[in-house]
Amino acid sequence: MGKVTGFLEFERLNEGYEAPKARLKHYKEFVVRLSDGDAKIQGARCMDCGIPFCNNGCPVNNIIPDWNDLVYHGNYRQALDTLHQTNNFPEFTGRICPAPCEAACTLGINNDPVGIKSIEHFIIDKGWENGWVTPQPAAAKTGKKVAVVGSGPAGLAAAQQLARVGHDVTVFEKNDRVGGLLRYGIPDFKMEKSHIDRRVEQMKAEGVTFRTGVLVGKEFPANITNWAKETISPEQLDKEFDAVVIAGGAENPRDLPVPGRELKGVHFAMEFLPQQNKVNAGDKLKDQIMATGKHVVVIGGGDTGSDCVGTSNRHGAAQVTQFELMPTPPEKENKPLVWPYWPYKLRTSSSHDEGCERDWAVTTKRLEGKNGKVEKLIAARVEWKDGKMTEVPGSEFEIKADLVLLAMGFVSPVAQVLDAFGVEKDVRGNAKANTDGEGCYQTSKPKVFAAGDMRRGQSLVVWAIREGRQCARAVDEFLMGSSVLPR
Template sequence: MGKVTGFMEFERLKEASEAPEKRVKHYKEFVITLNDDEAKIQGARCMDCGIPFCNNGCPVNNIIPDFNDLVYKQDWKAALHTLHSTNNFPEFTGRICPAPCEAACTLGIHELPVGIKSIEHAIIDKGWENNWVVPQVPAKKTGKKVAVVGSGPAGMAAAQQLARVGHDVTLFEKNDRIGGLLRYGIPDFKMEKHHIDRRVEQMQAEGVTFKTGVFVGEKLAEGGITNLAKQTITPKELMAQFDAVILTGGSEVPRDLPIPGRQLKGVHFAMEFLPLQNRVNAGDKLKDQIMATKKNVLVIGGGDTGSDCVGTSNRHGAKQVTQIELMPQPPEEENKPLVWPYWPMKMRTSSSHEEGVARDWAVTTKEFIDDGKGNVKAAKCAKVEWVKDEATGQMKMQEIAGSEFMVEADLVLFAMGFTNPAKSILDAFGVEKDNRGNAKATTDGDGCYRTNVDKVFAAGDMRRGQSLVVWAIREGRQAAREVDEFLMGSTLLPR
């Protein structure tokens, strides 16, 4: 694959980006796609390794060695066809996927891995630039009608696959725009929303009907990212109108921190904060946007959502941003012989961290301090250590005596993940839940992605719990295959 000796001749080339001091002044994407020559060199680094672990490392099983080789040969159109054969939306994953494929790269055992994500990014951008991404309109209609509830990446992938084999697909979204977490959770500086809009246009040409501002359930869901629904349709009404229903609403209930001072003004979930900026960027006029301008911001949670809060706060012009994490600081480099080809636990510094933040690990938050007027002014924290419980073998947290300290904070953002889908939706359909509160549906054996309710399927974060965009796309594609087989008795859709 690629050039036989390429992995010995060429080094990994990271995508260039705009300097932090410039990019914090706007909300546009700042990563610069590889040019043709740069992408060719990266493709040349792909080894003829015999067993391409990258394929299995990728949740959608992208045929990575093949498109690497095609880019090396500069056959971009064929590379795009190969990429699209497994991934409906590579412009999403090429921007925001953490690239588990690269962690599984064989070259990565002893060198820096092939820049697979940057090659994927280059392929799809060239495809759009050259108008190679076109609607795939079915040759004939089946007469079957499918409802997809939730327009995140799982719902979009399922809808597109089913429309392409001739089903009449209607995609319902409670918010005013399509995209789910992609639209209202991912900041524009990581992925601008025109990428979603042009996929919507493509899918409309393929026969998908989009209905926004429509909540599916008995009553409006509690919590969630946002809820701009103007209309409600009940599960009974939906089941009467469609031959199959796929629930892809995501995992929206955020993890809370019920400690003293939780009720103070200025303490918010990340998903009360991030979507507002995306809406403003889209041209919406908001009266009460939560702003970090000239504030001491405390972000609780060290994952991607926390990083997004850091980047957005810096763009607001925050006075100081601090990010704390309950878990201990991971190592700078993973133990590759121990973890390869699996996703390693190691220290990761995002582009938002590069823009300015004070980070700390193994920190618990004990109390939020009132300024005397009902506003948060600080957080009382303490250092913790993780010790092994001899009885159970599990690691348990314990506070280090005398380690308490204060963090100034005018704005506190919870970015500690999501616990489960909105229960009211699953309860309205009568769908059984697993022990984590997700829709109960298997991915093995007969009846994959089927719930206990006849003709109701579930996929994406609503079924598996909070996860990656690339896993959502995989589940949407696989669920679409199961629905097609359920409706038609057989299917030609790929898993």
């Protein structure tokens, strides 16, 4: 514990933001990293609890008190090494993780929690700036070959861990660039893709082979982003590799079965967001979905909906409205009731601050338009009682809508991938695999493992990294009989 009275002396310091009017003119990141002095103050606020609830609140079990103390003392290199012990990609989580660790911070019981996420962001950026993040190739090769299907955070974490213990790893990605939903699901203003690119270069130096534009399985549904140029069958992978890890994302979106759904101008969020990321990367697209000058309605109040809001504002939308089916959350959580778990409370994102009308307890009844193009959305108020929803009589209203974006979450991984491998699925349509005991992360097919969204369904980037790391250990044990990789 660097400063015994730090939590009494210092207030929480949040990272700064570029002003909304300025950041709406570009797609770059706009968060201002903590200075060395501010990072030291935040590290000093950590109480180095006897039971570090932050460690348990973090899905990858980051050793948070240790690197908080190291930052306080200015030992940034050692702080980076400590951070990398549990997290392969802290530059991802330091930018887009919602920070469940902070919700579990003991100081947060009656005060503002330690700014753990901002310190993580500070540490990894320091590491890259000083050249401390370098390839870690294996000392010896095992002669075993592993295929990883999907290059999102779960696939990348699994691939890196397996390569570092000497396996020959090939990552297959259906899209034209590596990164999965990190690449095409997260807007650049939240995480620039250069962070992915330099990790890919590191992993290539560690021996990982990347094959993009390769679809494993058969045809994908039309609503799934797919720029594959060639296909490879699971049977081919089974023949060429000693083990296979299925680590794709949950890309099957929840639809809106209402009259008018077929009208032009109604799109899934994952039809809208990837296009802008491709344009930012320099690609030329025909018929890009644009919000410029339009009245945009975003249906869904989560992170994906927020990303649609921020992108629509950067397009120059005339008006952006976001509807959520659930009632308005409380502004403050009941800490004695929920701590150290993730609290249910009102959250306002940076995209909302840029301009957005938000409304809760609203259901969409139908969409209407002319000449096959959406023009308005008919909605109604709802009430929730005992977990059941009922429409409020006489509450129907309409709103102008030139573009409707569906951001209501994802119900499961793409079924075609799991069906192609012939693995058993759970009741939610995910690959069935346990996370404990013998054969953990192993599917009903002996050589086939599953991790991340493919196994647990839609989840956080930090959970994907955790599962990728743990799955890598399970694969290593399967191939070698034992493993030195961390559990």
